[in-house]
Amino acid sequence: xxxxxxxxAVCDGTSLVDEIIYEKTxxxxxxxxxxxxxxxxxxxxxxxxxxxxxxxxxxxxxxxxEINDIIKKIDDINKLIEFKNGKKLAFSQILSITS
Numbered sequence: 311x312x313x314x315x316x317x318x319a320v321c322d323g324t325s326l327v328d329e330i331i332y333e334k335t336x337x338x339x340x341x342x343x344x345x346x347x348x349x350x351x352x353x354x355x356x357x358x359x360x361x362x363x364x365x366x367x368x369x370x371x372x373x374x375x376e377i378n379d380i381i382k383k384i385d386d387i388n389k390l391i392e393f394k395n396g397k398k399l400a401f402s403q404i405l406s407i408t409s
Contacts, residue, residue, distance in 0.1 A: 336372040340405060353407040354391065358384055368403040 342350075357364045358381045366377050379393040389401045 337369075337374060338372075339369045342405070346406075350404055350407055351401075353409070354381065354384065354404075357381055357407070357409060362409055365408045366399065367405045367407075368399050369405055370403055374405065 353364070361380055363378060363380055366379075368375055368377065377393065377397060377399075379395050379397065381391055382394045383392040384390075385392070390398050391401070391404075392398050
């Protein structure tokens, strides 16, 4: 055994260590008020009509992600938003929108 090897190379439980780190960094989904939800809905409609670039923060798999794109389509029946790059988001995943 090489005494200068990093910890992950020495330990056979690297997947266990990675899983522990993943579990510790999980984020709970923030709850939004009715005013915040209405504000998000209005910003979605405004940006869709004006075809402007927006920044959307969304929650997925215990993480918060960000996408910068233009809204291509709004699906009211399935409650989805499709962006120009092909990404689809559910309304329930969206946390905030800025333009």
